[in-house]
Amino acid sequence: MTYRTIALTLVADGESAHDSAAGWAIAAAARAGAHLAVGIGVLPIIVPSEATVSGLPTYEEENLGLRKQAEALAERIRGDAQRAGASASVEVASQPFQSYSRKLLRIARLSDLCVVAAPMQTAPFSSDAAIDVLMGSGAPTVIVPKDWNDFGPIDSIVVGWDESAQAARAARGALPMMREAEKVDVVCVIDDKKLSSAAPGADMAEYLARHSRKVVETELPVGRGDAADALVQHAKLNRAKLLVMGAYGHARLREFVFGGATRSMLWHAEIPTLMAH
Numbered sequence: 001m002t003y004r005t006i007a008l009t010l011v012a013d014g015e016s017a018h019d020s021a022a023g024w025a026i027a028a029a030a031r032a033g034a035h036l037a038v039g040i041g042v043l044p045i046i047v048p049s050e051a052t053v054s055g056l057p058t059y060e061e062e063n064l065g066l067r068k069q070a071e072a073l074a075e076r077i078r079g080d081a082q083r084a085g086a087s088a089s090v091e092v093a094s095q096p097f098q099s100y101s102r103k104l105l106r107i108a109r110l111s112d113l114c115v116v117a118a119p120m121q122t123a124p125f126s127s128d129a130a131i132d133v134l135m136g137s138g139a140p141t142v143i144v145p146k147d148w149n150d151f152g153p154i155d156s157i158v159v160g161w162d163e164s165a166q167a168a169r170a171a172r173g174a175l176p177m178m179r180e181a182e183k184v185d186v187v188c189v190i191d192d193k194k195l196s197s198a199a200p201g202a203d204m205a206e207y208l209a210r211h212s213r214k215v216v217e218t219e220l221p222v223g224r225g226d227a228a229d230a231l232v233q234h235a236k237l238n239r240a241k242l243l244v245m246g247a248y249g250h251a252r253l254r255e256f257v258f259g260g261a262t263r264s265m266l267w268h269a270e271i272p273t274l275m276a277h
Contacts, residue, residue, distance in 0.1 A: 001172075001175055002112075003028070005112055006025055006037070006111060006112065007107045007137075008036060009133055011040075011100075011129045012041065012042045012070035020145060020148045021116060022077050022080070023149070024142065028115070029087075035088070037089055038074070040073060040091070042063070042095075043096065044063050044095070044096065070092045071092060074090040114133050115141070116133050117143075118146060134247055140169070140275070140276045141247075141276070145272070148272060154241040157242045159171055159186050159204070162227075163200055165246075166247055166277055169277070174274050179213075184214065190219050191221065235271055241272070245274075
């Protein structure tokens, strides 16, 4: 498997979190020789004009500002992609969230890898868009933290392994990057889940060794936090450039229910994290 199309989906919301996700996606597309398909949503704010507080911009001005932000971001992505040697198509869509959600899922479902910005809990539409891609694209999705600025080669990867189907899909989705990495660390967080074997990471490490240059296996106590906390701290300590783990949850009429580790990584990611559902 190789990445031939990488999707980047963003929502213009006045935040600055997009640059890190865009930089990561452009660098990944350039390294893989992949096409970068970008969707940027401008979600109209509809507020009665009589509700406008004196001294604050009207909703028309706010919408215009978001559109300008999106167009500037699109132009910046086109230029950065060209300078990096990556082909890119960038579309800015101004429409209500439900319509944009369908559009971004069309982009994401026709890709080998999706990239989203780690959403802030105060930006509900950005959160919903990231959740839609993660849970509905059918593709591995990388969540990029707001302040991440290391877009160099991904030479060290931590794989969270708990013998689940989600973790297996995430690991397979990251194989193209694992082939280039200098080291892949298969990490099992002990006591967080009941695992079926005495050495749960051994089989996964053996499998990944057929794809990667160097694979090690680590058993990690869950400690005072949860599995996500343990994985992130281990990844940071070992200067990993990517964390790989399964996403747990289900969707029911737009109401998303997540496991604690998935929720933690979605809103509090500290390093780029590839997840698959």
